[in-house]
Amino acid sequence: MPIIPQASSAAGRVDSVFLFIFVLCAVFLVLLTAALIYFVIKYNRKRHPRAVDIEGNKWVETVWTIVPTILFLMMFVYGWTDFRYMREVPREAMVIEVTGRQWAWSFKYPNGKQSTELILAVDKPVKLVLRSADVIHGFFIPAFRIKEDVVPGKENYTWFSPTQLGSFDIECTVICGVSHANMLGKAVVVPVDEFKEWYFGDETVPTPGRTIPTLPPEIAAHPAVNVLNQRFCLTCHSFDGSPLVGPSFKGIYATTQTVLDSKGNAREIVVDDDYLVRAIQDPAADILKGYPPSMPKTSLSEDELAQVVDFIKNLK
Amino acid sequence: MSYLTEGRRKGIRSWILSTDHKRIGVLYLVSMVSLFFIAVLIGVLMRIEQLTIETPMFEPQTYNAFFTVHGVIMIFMFVLPGLPAVFGNFFLPIMIGAKDVSFPRLNLLSWYFFIAGTGLVVASLFTGAGPPDTGWTFYAPFSLTSGTNVSLGVFGAFVLGFSSILTGLNFITTIHRLRAPGMKWHRMPLFAWSLYGTAWIQVLATPIIGITLLLVIAERLFGIGVFDPAKGGDPLLYQHLFWIYSHPAVYIMILPAMGAITEIIPTFARKTIFGYKAIAYSSLAIAFLGSLVWGHHMFTSGMSEKANLVFSLLTFIVAVPSAIKVFNWTATLYKGSIEVRPPMLYALTFVFLFAIGGLTGLMQGALAVNVQLHDTYFIVGHFHYVMFGGTGMGFFAALLYWFPKMFGKTYNEKIAVFAWVPIFIGFNMLYFAMLVLGYMGMPRRYFTHLPQYRTGHIIASIGGFILAVGLVMFFANLVVALKRGRKAEQNPWGGVTLEWKIPTPPPLENFSIIPRIDDRPYRFNPEGS
Ligand SMILES: [Cu+2]
Numbered sequence: 089m090p091i092i093p094q095a096s097s098a099a100g101r102v103d104s105v106f107l108f109i110f111v112l113c114a115v116f117l118v119l120l121t122a123a124l125i126y127f128v129i130k131y132n133r134k135r136h137p138r139a140v141d142i143e144g145n146k147w148v149e150t151v152w153t154i155v156p157t158i159l160f161l162m163m164f165v166y167g168w169t170d171f172r173y174m175r176e177v178p179r180e181a182m183v184i185e186v187t188g189r190q191w192a193w194s195f196k197y198p199n200g201k202q203s204t205e206l207i208l209a210v211d212k213p214v215k216l217v218l219r220s221a222d223v224i225h226g227f228f229i230p231a232f233r234i235k236e237d238v239v240p241g242k243e244n245y246t247w248f249s250p251t252q253l254g255s256f257d258i259e260c261t262v263i264c265g266v267s268h269a270n271m272l273g274k275a276v277v278v279p280v281d282e283f284k285e286w287y288f289g290d291e292t293v294p295t296p297g298r299t300i301p302t303l304p305p306e307i308a309a310h311p312a313v314n315v316l317n318q319r320f321c322l323t324c325h326s327f328d329g330s331p332l333v334g335p336s337f338k339g340i341y342a343t344t345q346t347v348l349d350s351k352g353n354a355r356e357i358v359v360d361d362d363y364l365v366r367a368i369q370d371p372a373a374d375i376l377k378g379y380p381p382s383m384p385k386t387s388l389s390e391d392e393l394a395q396v397v398d399f400i401k402n403l404k
Numbered sequence: 405m406s407y408l409t410e411g412r413r414k415g416i417r418s419w420i421l422s423t424d425h426k427r428i429g430v431l432y433l434v435s436m437v438s439l440f441f442i443a444v445l446i447g448v449l450m451r452i453e454q455l456t457i458e459t460p461m462f463e464p465q466t467y468n469a470f471f472t473v474h475g476v477i478m479i480f481m482f483v484l485p486g487l488p489a490v491f492g493n494f495f496l497p498i499m500i501g502a503k504d505v506s507f508p509r510l511n512l513l514s515w516y517f518f519i520a521g522t523g524l525v526v527a528s529l530f531t532g533a534g535p536p537d538t539g540w541t542f543y544a545p546f547s548l549t550s551g552t553n554v555s556l557g558v559f560g561a562f563v564l565g566f567s568s569i570l571t572g573l574n575f576i577t578t579i580h581r582l583r584a585p586g587m588k589w590h591r592m593p594l595f596a597w598s599l600y601g602t603a604w605i606q607v608l609a610t611p612i613i614g615i616t617l618l619l620v621i622a623e624r625l626f627g628i629g630v631f632d633p634a635k636g637g638d639p640l641l642y643q644h645l646f647w648i649y650s651h652p653a654v655y656i657m658i659l660p661a662m663g664a665i666t667e668i669i670p671t672f673a674r675k676t677i678f679g680y681k682a683i684a685y686s687s688l689a690i691a692f693l694g695s696l697v698w699g700h701h702m703f704t705s706g707m708s709e710k711a712n713l714v715f716s717l718l719t720f721i722v723a724v725p726s727a728i729k730v731f732n733w734t735a736t737l738y739k740g741s742i743e744v745r746p747p748m749l750y751a752l753t754f755v756f757l758f759a760i761g762g763l764t765g766l767m768q769g770a771l772a773v774n775v776q777l778h779d780t781y782f783i784v785g786h787f788h789y790v791m792f793g794g795t796g797m798g799f800f801a802a803l804l805y806w807f808p809k810m811f812g813k814t815y816n817e818k819i820a821v822f823a824w825v826p827i828f829i830g831f832n833m834l835y836f837a838m839l840v841l842g843y844m845g846m847p848r849r850y851f852t853h854l855p856q857y858r859t860g861h862i863i864a865s866i867g868g869f870i871l872a873v874g875l876v877m878f879f880a881n882l883v884v885a886l887k888r889g890r891k892a893e894q895n896p897w898g899g900v901t902l903e904w905k906i907p908t909p910p911p912l913e914n915f916s917i918i919p920r921i922d923d924r925p926y927r928f929n930p931e932g933s
Contacts, residue, residue, distance in 0.1 A: 098772075102772050105770055109773065113766060117759055124755065127737035131738070131739060131741060132744075136740075138741060141928070143679075144679040144680070144682070163769070164716055167770025170771075224546065230844065233775060235704050240545060240634070242706055257845070260847065261778070261780065263543070264546055265546065270852075348533070350533060372533075382550075
């Protein structure tokens, strides 16, 4: 099927099973439709006013039970064989740990290197070990024909060997909240040398989550920045006033805002220390109007909490 | 005198307090079609959102609520009660020569459960932190942590389950106990057979979803950890329990539609059904085997490979009885004397669209291919071919077939055919585009899409709008007929089952003398009636 690239070792196999079933189905559908139309015309009441009553025919019925059964079993076997290939990881595969969280992917390589893009060496098999930090996600790379659910409390896996250079979309396929559709990523396939250079290069290891924008030094030095980054607050909150999934932290302190309580009643509040603590510790209690009720509960230590509150207070 | 005019009570109370199976059928019809149109409207809004992704018409959260509510209404309030609630209630007793179902008061109660459940779901939209956003499948743990009003919505679905159970219970007892003298099992019309298979699934499988949904609520309210992995629970257990019901539920939806088609095709071909027993027993085979294939919704969930193997195999086996039915319908046309009037046109459309639905199902049943197709638009396209092209089109065909009998009015046949054109074209544009998009990798439940899916989405959206226009025409025609239609004859299509042998519309007690049955059904007079 040329409508998407076949960029992995699994792709050709999946497509050939699909093609096999597709051709059989297309032939069947054409025959069926032709028969329906032909009968309707040929035995039209005007042309054929007397119906012939036929209650059944053992031979015909036996044939049309056995033939589809055989065809269906062939489809089953074909589908199963190639599926087995997709589940049997070759020994030399490099193991990459994938973490899905609302709403980003992150990847950790055997040497501890972390990345938000899946960097791969062409023609080198990889095994992806899939874990979730919150709800169920689905890890899907259409061009590679691989997909596996990412289930919290469980370790799933998939493997493949990329066969084409280029950059391919990673998509989340299990509804996981308001930004499900933005839980995208890239699998970047590069030549082996380039991969080695990247893999062994000593550029600072990026932490997962969104890259922190360059901040004025007095802000960047604040200990809360590290906390916010490590706890993934920055996937939803920005420092520069632009709303992401949640509101930006910039300049909210001491402003008046409208919040909805769990029954949906609106109320005005002033953003102060108490409110911030509550907003972080019990996000479901009050929902800022205009935003989805999607902030996860994160347990911060007393210290961390105080740092974050202090930081927001001073982010003018 | 007919059931529409007789009775002790007057006005609205004569309907909402009636225990007459025919009136209850009509109550269901009116409530379900209204809900159907609400869900169609939401569907149209979703197609608008996909057209306007650069300057989105709706917020992401709103879109997530849209597909959840669209799914909940369409599944739990339209296709699931579907043909049994409307045509089963109305025609099952008549077709087997009974005056009513076994438990008329329970039958009315089932409608009240339906309305109560619907009310709860509607309430969940406007109270608390807003409409549920989990999709109609309510997968844990997202359904446990979502801040939206999931508990109330889920409780609504729980209550709706009782409606389904009571209907099933009623049909099983009615078929066992109230068949007219001489109506042996093999003399029953095949619509009754399909309702019988369905009723068993309703009674046996619905309690499983009931308890599962209750567990979700308990988990949200009291924090018990059955499904929440953070508390040692198992999210896959939720999926198993959900699909143990919801896959057989697919057969609750499709079997009665197949049953209705099996009534319509012989009538318009004026000859007996080809392979009566094969069809009757394939209904039961589908009901039984269909209860064992739920795992094919979970091939990529990380379930064991053995489970994958077995579920895939069973999935291909359950396709056999479905294929047999398609062959039987086609063979029934052979050497018939066929007249394609509106019910027949929609019945033939059912066969075509259902075939596509079934064939795309084979593709997904193959494990290797399922990996690519699971949770994409391919699935969405596939189940719309089955649920809408199948059950929906079956419902429309049944409505066109029995409408004159139910209301004593004829509709405009030309407009019914005319409405078919946009329905057929729009339907295939919308859902075939989805099949292609799905193979390309477009995931379901996305409020937006990547550029490579643009063309497909435009085609799908335009198709969706055309389809919606067709649906409005279709139902407007029937509403007008209720007001202004000519009086219908007793037997406008030349049918031979019992409902065509009593006056139109049927009298309150159906039969003044219970008929004696001494022959198989579908015995047409070859000379024409
Ligand atoms: Cu996700």
